[in-house]
Amino acid sequence: MRRIWSGLLAVGLLVGIGGCGGDNDRSPADAPETSQQAQSGTSYETNPVPAPDLALETMSGRQLNLADQKGKVILVNFWATWCAPCRREIPDLISLYSDMKDEGLMIVGIAVDQEGAEVVEPYVQEQNINYPIVLDPDQSTEKHFDAMYGLPTTYIVNPEGKIVRRILGIFPVDDMRTTLKDMLASAPSA
Numbered sequence: 001m002r003r004i005w006s007g008l009l010a011v012g013l014l015v016g017i018g019g020c021g022g023d024n025d026r027s028p029a030d031a032p033e034t035s036q037q038a039q040s041g042t043s044y045e046t047n048p049v050p051a052p053d054l055a056l057e058t059m060s061g062r063q064l065n066l067a068d069q070k071g072k073v074i075l076v077n078f079w080a081t082w083c084a085p086c087r088r089e090i091p092d093l094i095s096l097y098s099d100m101k102d103e104g105l106m107i108v109g110i111a112v113d114q115e116g117a118e119v120v121e122p123y124v125q126e127q128n129i130n131y132p133i134v135l136d137p138d139q140s141t142e143k144h145f146d147a148m149y150g151l152p153t154t155y156i157v158n159p160e161g162k163i164v165r166r167i168l169g170i171f172p173v174d175d176m177r178t179t180l181k182d183m184l185a186s187a188p189s190a
Helices: 002-018 035-040 042-046 084-103 117-127 173-185
Strands: 055-057 063-065 073-079 105-111 133-135 153-157 162-168
Touching: 042 162, 073 084, 073 173, 084 105, 084 117, 084 173, 117 133, 153 173
Parallel strands: 073 105, 105 133
Antiparallel strands: 055 063, 073 153, 153 162
């Protein structure tokens, strides 16, 4: 009996570490075979795909079209206020954006809370989130992105407007900082 409880606890911890939620419309057969595949997004690295041509309205009322952001490196970060790993990564994303926005890094946070602005706006203010936030309570935006298996999930869009990586779980800011700087340095001048 002790082994069963230990096994269940281990599985629960692994699920908790990986991220929150999931997409009930996806088949288990569509899921990555390993957690490394889910986190690394290696299929995007070897086969980049164009970022969706989406017009988004930020909480501040600004219109933002992903396709119009060529020359920038964009992190499209799906998150929710109720997601513990999402809440844990936000201070690092705030810091990353502060450090690299002048170099051409853009972070777009897409909040999927069903309660919308009612819960997201106070959280954004409380945390002093300095990058654009888009509300997506019906999760219609994520349907334009492939392979959403849980939260947080971050897509990296290169300066040519192609998704080159998907990170499931907490975005590894320290590990990715050099990669992002290299991508920005190789961007053509506007």
